[in-house]
Amino acid sequence: MKKIISAVLRKGGTGKTTTIMALADGLAIRGQKVLCIDLDSQMNMSMAYGNFHLKQNSIFNVLVDKNFNIYDAIYPVPQEYFSGLEVKGKIDILPANSFVDLLQKELEQKMRKEERLLLALSKLDGNDYDYILIDSGPLPITDIVITNVMVASDEILLPARLEEFSYKGLELVWPRVQMIVEEELNPELKLNGVLYTQVVGRRKISNCEIIKNFETYAKEKGIYIYNSQIRSLEGIVSSQISHQTIYTPRKYNRTATLKDGTIIKKAFTSQTEIAKDYDAFVNEFLEREDK
Numbered sequence: 001m002k003k004i005i006s007a008v009l010r011k012g013g014t015g016k017t018t019t020i021m022a023l024a025d026g027l028a029i030r031g032q033k034v035l036c037i038d039l040d041s042q043m044n045m046s047m048a049y050g051n052f053h054l055k056q057n058s059i060f061n062v063l064v065d066k067n068f069n070i071y072d073a074i075y076p077v078p079q080e081y082f083s084g085l086e087v088k089g090k091i092d093i094l095p096a097n098s099f100v101d102l103l104q105k106e107l108e109q110k111m112r113k114e115e116r117l118l119l120a121l122s123k124l125d126g127n128d129y130d131y132i133l134i135d136s137g138p139l140p141i142t143d144i145v146i147t148n149v150m151v152a153s154d155e156i157l158l159p160a161r162l163e164e165f166s167y168k169g170l171e172l173v174w175p176r177v178q179m180i181v182e183e184e185l186n187p188e189l190k191l192n193g194v195l196y197t198q199v200v201g202r203r204k205i206s207n208c209e210i211i212k213n214f215e216t217y218a219k220e221k222g223i224y225i226y227n228s229q230i231r232s233l234e235g236i237v238s239s240q241i242s243h244q245t246i247y248t249p250r251k252y253n254r255t256a257t258l259k260d261g262t263i264i265k266k267a268f269t270s271q272t273e274i275a276k277d278y279d280a281f282v283n284e285f286l287e288r289e290d291k
């Protein structure tokens, strides 16, 4: 097993699910074996990969029942999800279902309640996956489910929308990471970096006051900020609803009028803009992995 990376941020709608899926898909396309774990009771990732929230077993069984075989809750994402793209690696999913809402209550009564996810993942064969990517819900940073995520992870990725609330969320994550390291719940926990998502227009973001403050804060703490940014673009919702990766090339029709007045129609396929943005992010992610 290479690395466990999670998206964590209190605020909803910052692009956690979209980013974890774009990273997972991008890694699988590049030949990596990926396990995606959905720990959000909203089940967005489980739905988007193909309605895995309807499966009998979920992360709930894995965390609540110590004797549950984790492999019984892991399902392969079908080839159709990648519709026609050549995928050298693979994605499996360990989905959420509606029981995930009950996890807080269930975990509170357990021994070593912060380490349930860590223990469960330690039962996986180390050769099964190159990356385990965890999506979490908009819960308080001290919530027991989020604590489980932070204790089990090697690194935390912070997809952040450029508005005040995400920024406030980021300011909460860092001290929590420090605390988890200092209390030796997970002495090796690191922040992978911040990815700006849903960036509107081409505005030079460093001119914005909130960003200036945040970037000063990040620099002080040594938090990496990705050079790649994800613009606010159409195309994500449709790919989630149709259970297809954002990297699937889309068909476009273009008409052109020649000098003599003849109109020609041409169909061509190309990557969507959102796929291009996430592709650049995955490349930057992997370049940093190599270092």
Ligand SMILES: Nc1ncnc2c1ncn2[C@@H]1O[C@H](COP(=O)(O)OP(=O)(O)O)[C@@H](O)[C@H]1O
Pocket: 011, 012, 013, 014, 015, 016, 017, 018, 019, 044, 197, 198, 199, 230, 231, 232, 233, 234, 236, 237, 274
């Ligand atoms: N770059 C983007 N451009 C436009 N819409 C986006 C983008 N990223 C995410 N969205 C949409 O914003 C909403 C929230 O994104 P999501 O990834 O689900 O956030 P979170 O998991 O943090 O709640 C979703 O409806 C998603 O389709």
Ligand SMILES: [Mg+2]
Pocket: 013, 016, 017, 018, 040, 044, 135, 136, 137
């Ligand atoms: Mg989400």
